[in-house]
Every structure is written in structure tokens, then in C-alpha cells.
Amino acid sequence: MDIQIKNRKLVTLVVCLIPLLWLFLDIAFGNLGSNPIQALHIRLGDWSLRFLCITLAVTPIQMMTRWRGMSDYRQMLGLYAFFYATLHLLAYLVVDNNLMWSIIGTDIIESPYIWFGVVAYLIVFALAITSPKWVMKSMGKSWKKLHRLIYVSSIAAIIHYFWQLKGNLAEPLLYSIIIFFLLLFRVLLWKTRHELKEMMIPKGYE
Numbered sequence: 495m496d497i498q499i500k501n502r503k504l505v506t507l508v509v510c511l512i513p514l515l516w517l518f519l520d521i522a523f524g525n526l527g528s529n530p531i532q533a534l535h536i537r538l539g540d541w542s543l544r545f546l547c548i549t550l551a552v553t554p555i556q557m558m559t560r561w562r563g564m565s566d567y568r569q570m571l572g573l574y575a576f577f578y579a580t581l582h583l584l585a586y587l588v589v590d591n592n593l594m595w596s597i598i599g600t601d602i603i604e605s606p607y608i609w610f611g612v613v614a615y616l617i618v619f620a621l622a623i624t625s626p627k628w629v630m631k632s633m634g635k636s637w638k639k640l641h642r643l644i645y646v647s648s649i650a651a652i653i654h655y656f657w658q659l660k661g662n663l664a665e666p667l668l669y670s671i672i673i674f675f676l677l678l679f680r681v682l683l684w685k686t687r688h689e690l691k692e693m694m695i696p697k698g699y700e
């Protein structure tokens with residue numbers, strides 16, 4: 495691998511850890527407000543959703559800027575969405591509920607918004623474990639189909655966000671608009687490619 499690409503990847507790897515470092519600093523200096531456990535949980539959930547949006551934005555940015563190298567970072571950004579979602583889940587299980595499985599079980603059954611969080615998480619989990627290049631090669635065409643589920647995961651995460659909301663609508667609304675446009679971009683791209691493909695088929699061979 496080119497040394498410049500390697501260095502840029504290393505910088506990206508470190509930059510993506512800044513939200514976690516920032517969170518540690520806020521914990522150390524007692525800056526998490528009156529309900530630090532909830533704040534910790536919320537911050538990790540927010541960062542997971544942000545990384546999901548950033549990962550989805552890679553292809554549109556790549557197409558608009560014609561910077562092909564952009565895709566080198568997609569896997570890492572997606573893995574960070576999974577990483578922050580895992581910490582968010584662990585905060586819920588360990589910090590929020592002390593691993594008390596009966597309470598966790600009841601909470602999950604009684605809170606439909608958590609079902610959507612679980613769906614979003616299971617998808618990013620599946621995408622993370624199938625992200626290595628050798629898995630991608632061995633899965634062939636089904637890899638692409640599976641990885642399209644990232645859109646389902648982001649929609650589930652948005653529903654999860656709206657459903658548990660206690661106050662301000664502005665932030666989840668902003669994420670919904672971003673995800674809507676990213677999804678629209680992919681649909682338009684797919685439609686254009688499909689139409690072009692059809693045009694290439696000689697008449698009588700359709």
C-alpha cells in the first residue's frame with residue numbers, strides 16, 4: 495500500500511477516536527451533567543448514528559468530487575459506526591442495567607424503540623464481521639446485497655431515535671433529512687445505471 499494512503503488511514507483512525515477521548519475527558523472532569531449515565535449512553539448512540547451517516551455519504555462524495563480514494567475509508571468509517579454502537583449497547587447493558595438480565599429482558603419486551611435499536615445493531619454487526627476483503631471475495635455478489643442493508647440499519651436507527659425522544663425534534667429530524675437525501679441519491683444512481691444498461695441491449699434481445 496502507498497505510504498501516503500497508509501498515513502492518511504492512520505490519521506483517520508486516530509481522528510475517529512476523538513469523540514471517545516472527548517467523552518473520557520468529560521467523564522474524568524465530571525462534565526456529563528446531572529445524569530452522567532444517560533449522557534454517556536446518548537453520546538455513544540449519537541456518534542454511532544453520525545458514523546452511519548458519514549459512511550453512507552462516502553459514495554455520493556466520491557461521485558461528486560471524482561476522488562476515487564474516498565472508498566478506501568468507507569470500511570473504516572463503517573467499522574467505527576459498529577464500534578460506537580457496541581459501546582452504546584454495552585453502556586445500556588453494563589452501566590445502565592448492571593447486567594441484570596431480568597430487567598433488561600423486560601425493558602426490551604416493553605420498549606418497542608429498543609427493538610429498532612437491536613435491528614440496527616444486528617445489521618451493523620453483520621456488516622462488520624463480513625467487512626474483511628477475504629470475506630467480501632468469498633461472498634461474491636451476495637456481499638453487495640448484504641451491505642445494502644446499511645440503509646435499513648440507518649432507517650431503524652432513526653426510528654429508534656424518534657421513538658425514545660423526550661424533547662427536541664431538531665436533531666433526529668436533521669439526521670432523517672440527511673439519510674433521506676443519501677438514500678435518494680442511491681436510488682437515482684441505480685435508476686440511471688439501470689436505464690443505461692437497458693439502452694445497451696440491442697432491440698429484440700430484451
Ligand code: HEM
Binds near residue numbers: 583
Ligand atoms: C446501530 C445501532 C444503534 C444506534 C445507531 C443507536 C442510536 C441511538 C441514538 C441516536 C439515541 C438517541 C440519543 C439522543 O437522545 O441524542 C439512542 C438512544 C437509546 N438507545 Fe440506541 N442505538 C443503537 C442500538 C441500540 C441498542 C442495541 C440498544 C439496547 C439494546 C439501544 C438502547 C438505547 C436506549 C435505552 C436509548 C435511550 C437513552 C436515554 O435517553 O436514556 N440502542 N440510540
